[in-house]
Amino acid sequence: MENKIIRVAQGKQSTLxxxxxxxxxxxxLLEDKIREVKIASQTAIPTGVFExxxxxWGAKNADYKRAFGNLHxxxxxxxxxxxxxxxxxxxGNTIKDTAGCPLCGFGFQFAEGDFQVTQSIAAYKMIYPKLVALAKDPSNKFTIENNFQF
Incomplete structure (x- = not known):
């Protein structure tokens, strides 16, 4: 099964x-800029195969439980x-929301040299159950690769 994040474009400080x-x-998905040297909360995650x-646990988990109820x-x-x-x-919608994490969205915009994603909550609600199923599979693999097209 092909489970991938494929990077297709870069802005000044963003990666689509x-x-x-x-x-x-x-x-x-929207991430921060790809950097040779990591800057905390401002750098895209590396390419490779991960799980x-x-x-x-944690504050973000509690926030999402309140926001998404039984889905979470x-x-x-x-x-x-x-x-x-x-x-x-x-x-999230802009690189200000990423803190080094990928943000999901059904669409994207390009403004002032950077990308943004749109309809993030709707996209999250759609992909979340699929990602949960993958996360529960102990043999899951997830590939992150670069394939810049525009």
Missing amino acids: SQLYINGIFQCY LKLNT QGMIEISGLPNFSFVYIHV
Whole structure:
């Protein structure tokens, strides 16, 4: 099964990606800029093959439980990233919302040299159950790759 984040474009401080689950496009993702040297909360996660896990503790988890009720079973964490921790796929629209995490959206915009994603909450509600199912599979693998097209 092809579970991937494929980066397709870069802005001044942003990176636009596409999320695929089982080889099928799901939504766009927004990350910070790709950097050679990591700057905390301002750098895209590295390429490679990683795992998804459910993180069921912490303040963000409690916030999402309040916001999404019974849908929420834990934060979707990308695990095994070198020099990164607590990287979640979550809601937000601009790089100000990322803190180094991918944000989901059904659409995107390009303004003043950077990307934004739109309809983030709707996209999250659609992809979340699929990501939970993957995270619960102990053999899940998730690939992050660059394929800049525009």
